[in-house]
Amino acid sequence: MIENLIIYFLIPFIKIGAIVLILSGAIAYLTLLERKLIAHIQVRLGPMRVGWHGLLQPIADGLKFVLKEDIVPSKADALIFTLAPMISLIPAFVVFSVVPFGPPGMFEGLLRGILSRFLESASVERIVSNPIASGGFVTDINIAVLFVLSVSSVGILGVILGGWASNSKYPLLGALRSSAQMVSYEVAMGFAIISVLLYAGSLSLVEIVQQQQAGGWWYFFIQPVAFFLLLVCGMAETNRLPFDLPEAETELVGGFHTEYSGFRFSLFFLAEYANMITVSALAVTLFWGGWLPPFPNVPWLGFLGIIPPVAWFLIKVFLILYLFIWVRGTLPRFRFDQLMNYGWKVFLPIALGHVILYAAILAI
Amino acid sequence: MELIFFYILAGILVTFSILTVTAPNPIRSAVYLISALLSMAGLFFLLEAEFVGAVQVLVYVGGIMVLFLFVIMLVNVREMETQRRASRHWKTAVVLGVVLSSELIFLVVRGADIFSTEGIGSNLIVEAQTRNTESVGSLLYSTYLLPFEIASILLLVAMVGAVVLTMKEK
Structure with a gap:
C-alpha cells in the first residue's frame, strides 16, 4: 500500500512540482535571453539596469505584472475573459508530463539512498524498479505523441475565447488569425511527426529515444526534411516571428490579448513561452535523440558520456530556443495570404510526400 | 477507485x-x-x-x-x-x-x-x-477495411463538395 502511494502519488507530485517551478524560472529567463539576443543582433545593449547586465530583470517584470491593475472591459464576457488565459496556460504545462528529460532509471541511486532510511529493502527495490518512480519523466504512456498533440490543440481555444470575450475588434481579428494559422500548421506538423513514428514504430517518447539509441543515429540524420518541417510549423504554432501575424503590432495593436492587462496578460505570455519550450523539447526528443549524446554508439566518442543525460537534453533544448530567437531577429514578417499559401500549398504537400516516401522505403 | x-x-x-x-x-x-x-x-x-x-x-x-x-x-x-x-x-x-x-x-x-x-x-x-493504437490500426486495415475506405471516400467527396460550393465563378 505505502509503496503504491509513494510510486503513484508522492514521487509524481514531487516531479510535477519541480517541473512547474523549473519551467516557470526557465520561461522568465527565456524572456531575458530573448531581449538580450535581439538587442545584440540590433547592436543595442538590452536590459542593463536591474542586476548585473539585467540579470534580475525577469523578476522585476514578474512583480510588475502581478502589481498592475487588473482590468476587465465593461462589455466583456467576464467568465470567459477570466477563463481564457488559464485555458491557454494549463495545456502548455500539462504537455511536460510526458516529455522525457532523462533516461528510465535516472533517479535509481538517489531514490535508493533516500528510501532505504525509511523502508525495508524489499519494498525499496519494488519502488526503485518501477519506471514511473525512477525514470527521468513524470510518466511514460504509449500514446505520448498523440497526447502532446491533443493537449496542445486545447491551448488554441484559450486564444480564440480570449479574443472573442474581450468584445473588441482587434482582439477578435487577432484571434481569428491565430486560430486559422494554428489549425493549418497543425496538419503539416502532424505529418512531419508521423514520418518519425513510422521509423520508430512507437508513440511513446521514451521508446522513440531508445530506438534512436539502438539505431545509433539521431532521426535528424535520417529525416532532416521532417525536422525542418517540424521546426517551421512549430514556429507558426507558437505564433513566433516570422509567423506572428496574430499580434502584428502595425496592423492589430496587440492581437488577441490587446484588452488583457496585468496578471492575466502574463498568463498568456507564459503560455506562449511555455509552448516554445514544448516545441523545442518535442523536436529534441523526436529528432535530436532526447537525452542521448551525439552518435551514442561510436566507441571513441564515449567520453561525451561524462556529461549527464539531462544536461544533454537541456543543452539541445537551449540550442533550438536560441535558433527560434535568432530567426526572430533575422526575418521579416509574412503577409497573411503568404502564410496560408505556405501552410497549405507548400508545407502540407511536402509533409504528405515525405510520409508516403518513407512509408514506401520502409515497406521495401 | x-x-x-x-x-x-x-x-x-x-x-x-x-x-x-x-x-x-x-x-x-x-x-x-x-x-x-x-x-x-x-x-x-x-x-x-x-x-x-x-x-x-x-x-x-x-x-x-x-x-x-x-x-x-x-x-x-x-x-x-x-x-x-x-x-x-x-x-x-x-x-x-x-x-x-x-x-x-x-x-x-x-x-x-x-x-x-x-x-x-x-x-x-x-x-x-x-x-491500443496498433490494434485499432490493424483492425481498420483488415476486418473493417471496406467501411474504412467508404468513410474515406465520403470524406473526400464532402471536402471536394465544400471547395466547389465556395469557389467563385471566374
Whole structure:
C-alpha cells in the first residue's frame, strides 16, 4: 500500500512540482535571453539596469505584472475573459508530463539512498524498479505523441475565447488569425511527426529515444526534411516571428490579448513561452535523440558520456530556443495570404510526400 | 477507485451536456460542450481506450470545436441571446426527443438480452496483448477495411463538395 502511494502519488507530485517551478524560472529567463539576443543582433545593449547586465530583470517584470491593475472591459464576457488565459496556460504545462528529460532509471541511486532510511529493502527495490518512480519523466504512456498533440490543440481555444470575450475588434481579428494559422500548421506538423513514428514504430517518447539509441543515429540524420518541417510549423504554432501575424503590432495593436492587462496578460505570455519550450523539447526528443549524446554508439566518442543525460537534453533544448530567437531577429514578417499559401500549398504537400516516401522505403 | 472516477466524470459530463442545451449564449454553449467532450475523453481513458480518448480530444476539441467557435464568433451573439431559440421547429424536436428517449430506455431495460456480449469478450483479450493504437490500426486495415475506405471516400467527396460550393465563378 505505502509503496503504491509513494510510486503513484508522492514521487509524481514531487516531479510535477519541480517541473512547474523549473519551467516557470526557465520561461522568465527565456524572456531575458530573448531581449538580450535581439538587442545584440540590433547592436543595442538590452536590459542593463536591474542586476548585473539585467540579470534580475525577469523578476522585476514578474512583480510588475502581478502589481498592475487588473482590468476587465465593461462589455466583456467576464467568465470567459477570466477563463481564457488559464485555458491557454494549463495545456502548455500539462504537455511536460510526458516529455522525457532523462533516461528510465535516472533517479535509481538517489531514490535508493533516500528510501532505504525509511523502508525495508524489499519494498525499496519494488519502488526503485518501477519506471514511473525512477525514470527521468513524470510518466511514460504509449500514446505520448498523440497526447502532446491533443493537449496542445486545447491551448488554441484559450486564444480564440480570449479574443472573442474581450468584445473588441482587434482582439477578435487577432484571434481569428491565430486560430486559422494554428489549425493549418497543425496538419503539416502532424505529418512531419508521423514520418518519425513510422521509423520508430512507437508513440511513446521514451521508446522513440531508445530506438534512436539502438539505431545509433539521431532521426535528424535520417529525416532532416521532417525536422525542418517540424521546426517551421512549430514556429507558426507558437505564433513566433516570422509567423506572428496574430499580434502584428502595425496592423492589430496587440492581437488577441490587446484588452488583457496585468496578471492575466502574463498568463498568456507564459503560455506562449511555455509552448516554445514544448516545441523545442518535442523536436529534441523526436529528432535530436532526447537525452542521448551525439552518435551514442561510436566507441571513441564515449567520453561525451561524462556529461549527464539531462544536461544533454537541456543543452539541445537551449540550442533550438536560441535558433527560434535568432530567426526572430533575422526575418521579416509574412503577409497573411503568404502564410496560408505556405501552410497549405507548400508545407502540407511536402509533409504528405515525405510520409508516403518513407512509408514506401520502409515497406521495401 | 475506478468507480469513483467514473461517477465524477459522468456527473461532469451530464451536467455540462444539460448546460450546453440550456445556455442562452452560444459561445457559452460551445464552452460547455468542450467540457463535456473532455470528460468523455476521460471516460475513454478510464476504459483503457487511451487511443480513442486522445483522438477524441484531438479531433473534437482541437478541430471541430475550433471551427464551431470560428463560426459563432462571426455571428452577432448578443442578438441571438435575446431571440427565442428553435421556436419554429418545436414539433420536430418533440418527436425526435420522444423517439430517442424511448430508444434509450428500451436499450437500458432490454439491451443486455438482445445484443450478445460473447464475441466482444474474446476480442478484447486478443487486443489487450497488443497495444491500443496498433490494434485499432490493424483492425481498420483488415476486418473493417471496406467501411474504412467508404468513410474515406465520403470524406473526400464532402471536402471536394465544400471547395466547389465556395469557389467563385471566374
